[in-house]
Amino acid sequence: MSVLQINSEAISGFSRAIQKAGVKIPKDFSIICIDSNPLEAVAQEPSLTTISPPAADIGAAAVTALIKSLAHLDIEDPQKFWRGTLVTRESSGPAPK
Numbered sequence: 001m002s003v004l005q006i007n008s009e010a011i012s013g014f015s016r017a018i019q020k021a022g023v024k025i026p027k028d029f030s031i032i033c034i035d036s037n038p039l040e041a042v043a044q045e046p047s048l049t050t051i052s053p054p055a056a057d058i059g060a061a062a063v064t065a066l067i068k069s070l071a072h073l074d075i076e077d078p079q080k081f082w083r084g085t086l087v088t089r090e091s092s093g094p095a096p097k
């Protein structure tokens with residue numbers, strides 16, 4: 001089993017609760033977090049595997065869209081997809097057999 005969560009703050013309580021119930025991370029359950037806070041990710045026990053979004057690219061696109069919107073210009077592509085960077089740490093592993 002696994003869970004994908006949006007940020008490390010939201011996952012910390014979940015992680016503690018399932019470990020308290022006897023679930024072994026990552027042996028029984030993997031956790032992956034979409035976050036860009038590496039300090040928080042390594043402070044977790046076990047350290048969180050994360051997908052780090054390209055924050056600078058996302059911020060630049062948001063500012064460009066805002067400026068175009070305020071100028072009543074068309075926004076070429078209102079939906080964008082970015083490739084994040086997977087940072088494998090202790091909270092993920094192979095699926096149990």
